[in-house]
Amino acid sequence: MTTEPPQTILRISKLRKFFAIRNAWNRRIGWLKAVDDISLEVYRGEILGIVGESGCGKSTLGKTLMGIHKSSGGEVVFEDQPLVNLTRQESRRLSRQLQYSYQDPGASLDPRWKIRRSLHEPLVIHSGLDYQERDERVKSILDAVGLPQGHLELYPHEISGGQQRRVGLARILTLHPSLIILDEPTSGLDVSVQATILSLFLDLKKQFDLTYMFISHDLSVIRMLCDRVAVMYLGKIVELGETETIFNHPRHPYTQSLLAAIPVIGGERITDNFWLEGEPPNPSALPSGCRFRTRCPNALAICAESDPPLRSDWPHQQVACTLAE
């Protein structure tokens, strides 16, 4: 960690994204709270991990930040500019700085376009460069992500999954963003390919001064890569803090169970002593009070009364649990 105070690049306060649940007559019968009152700061130059199981709202959070989903409330400030309710021009200007890397880059590349055209596209939209200049920029970026020039002439289906991810990254990097939201960037890759992609992320971060928001369900990747982690459960952050602190002293029972569920080669077997039971409740019918109480082994009557806020009673760690100590 650096000694100077960290500079905030993105500040999220009380961000909400609710999806309406409608019945057959299109009448609203409830809300699905995908992102519920999330407050978070991302510091310049760090890697912030967002971790949680499927359906916990981590991708919705990323997409709401990007403006792909319209937020239902709350504020987002990016580089000292509010990100909510922008006009099209403003949001286009800002979106050069803030980029989103999709979960499946293979599906986000046009199958009928050669890689060259896909890489040119963002520059055509966002910059006034002519073809020669664009091509130069594209080639230098391609070099940075470790792809040969020859790949410019290929179609997406002709390259492997790992290479498609590199193209997806190159496409984002051509605009020189300052913050990239990486949504499950290594899911579906083999470990050996995953390792090369992860080291590529680290190299690029150094080279281009990037900040990452790293959304993943894979705790071992998060642990290795991230400086800080936010653990999400059903639309809420339940624990937030520095990676080492959280992984060594998880205080929220959900984080504890997540950590207990990762197989560690050479460690204790989870199949001998895994204790969490049940499955996450239906997100459209949340339990009262703390959302984790239906599965929590320590739950008391008090947990059903109110939803515990994030408490920062510990150094480098905030926990949303009434009973945590």
Added chain:
Amino acid sequence: MTTDLLNVSDLRVSFATDTGVARVLDKVNFSIRRGEIVGLVGESGCGKTTLARAILGVLPVNSARIDGGRIQFQSENLLEMPSERLSKEVRGRTITFIPQDPFSSFNPVFTIGSQITDLMRWKSPLRNTQGLTRGSPWWSLRRYEKQRFKADRARVLELLRAVQLPDPEAILRKYPHEISGGQRQRLMIAQALLPEPQLIIADEPTTALDVTIQAQILKLLRQLAHDRDIAVLFTTHDLGTTYEICDRITVMYAGQEMESATASDFFNRPSHPYTQKLLESLPRDKERIQGIPGDIPTLISPPTGCRFHPRCDRADKTCADTRPAAKSIWTNHTVRCYHPNTDPEVHRELINQPYPDP
């Protein structure tokens, strides 16, 4: 060995593709003993699913061809067994299957109960197959005696309780979309256990699930298989899950098996260069993360000799010429490599410090 439940030897399978013949399995040797959980580990495209499907006899008819080898199950070669007998006595009876994707494995228009009843009608251990042949009248095939139905249903409910599904009778009345992925995978396990098989083939049963659900399912599967003395072939790409559940582990790469050992030996002394590279690529340390250089070879024109040699830093000329024979380096630990790395320092580096815990 005589105690082997399943013994695959020199199995070769090829697929016809648009660009040529892909040799997906290249003389694979592999065995499972009675009541043992064997992990088959490899990256995507290494042939682990093809091997699983070859054992079940469900390779795609139009494109796949078995070029040679044997699949010895109990005392018979499955490759020579008449298909009628295979489907009546083996597939779905003594060998059952747990698929990777619990979401697309149920028919969405029937209730779970009716799908399980259907399974029990044909594959229940109580079913008397002796008198039934292709010549029997159709009503004898359709008949589902009331007594057997009752017994079968009791068994189904008992098993649903064994896989820890809450309120089994209500679940039987539900449609597949009404239950969660974890519950569907539990149902799949229950279905695989119903015919009282000797061997369950589980093809990446936990990849589609979240970590906490994966931990529950692994725990359940391990416990049920050991309690009932059922052998499991567990294919996966994740070395971590094999550590959790397996008694023995075989590593495959590009259609060839590379290393095979008991789980404890495997994780104490991983010796094949490929296994070591695989362990190195697990995310552990920011400073020394590295993948395996190069790409997975195409199976249409695979490298000669050991298929890993172009990416291996210990390879020499002999590796490119002929494929190494299985070499037993310790008891119950074989590698197919001319230059296994048996340095205890390296092993300690790879295994004993997986996470730099204080």
